[in-house]
Amino acid sequence: MFSSINIFRLIALLEGVSYILLLFIATPIKHFYNDPQYVKMLGMPHGLLFVAYVSLAFMFKKEFAWNTKQFLTVLIASVIPFGTFYIDKIYLKKLSTK
Template structure:
């Protein structure tokens, strides 16, 4: 069954992968190869996943009664490369 926690895990993983692809593959190709095609291709899905991550983190945080500091840390992890993977390992494993 797809619970809110499992949905958040999936979104967190996909957001992390899309961010890494955008940051370390698409952006260098854009600036060093003069080809913005990959940034355009990955930008919109990453943006939607980012928004879904933020919304689900807030909903899940209120449901699991996370402290404000924990919630802010989980939200901040979405803008750090590999941050969502750390959140999965440290915070979401404890929540199950």
């Protein structure tokens, strides 16, 4: 059975991977080869995963007892490449082992 923390960890992983693919694969292809198909293909899934990540962060703030600094770190990590991987390692992995 999936726990809420495991669902959040999965969304964080997928959001991070989609962001990396969008930034470092799709966008360079769009600009260097004038081929926007990969940005179009990855843009919508990444956007949905981003919204899910931020929504889950708001939903779980109280449940995980994050203070303001921790919560803002979780939110800011969603716009920094590799940020969600850091959040998983520092915050979420510890919560899933409890």
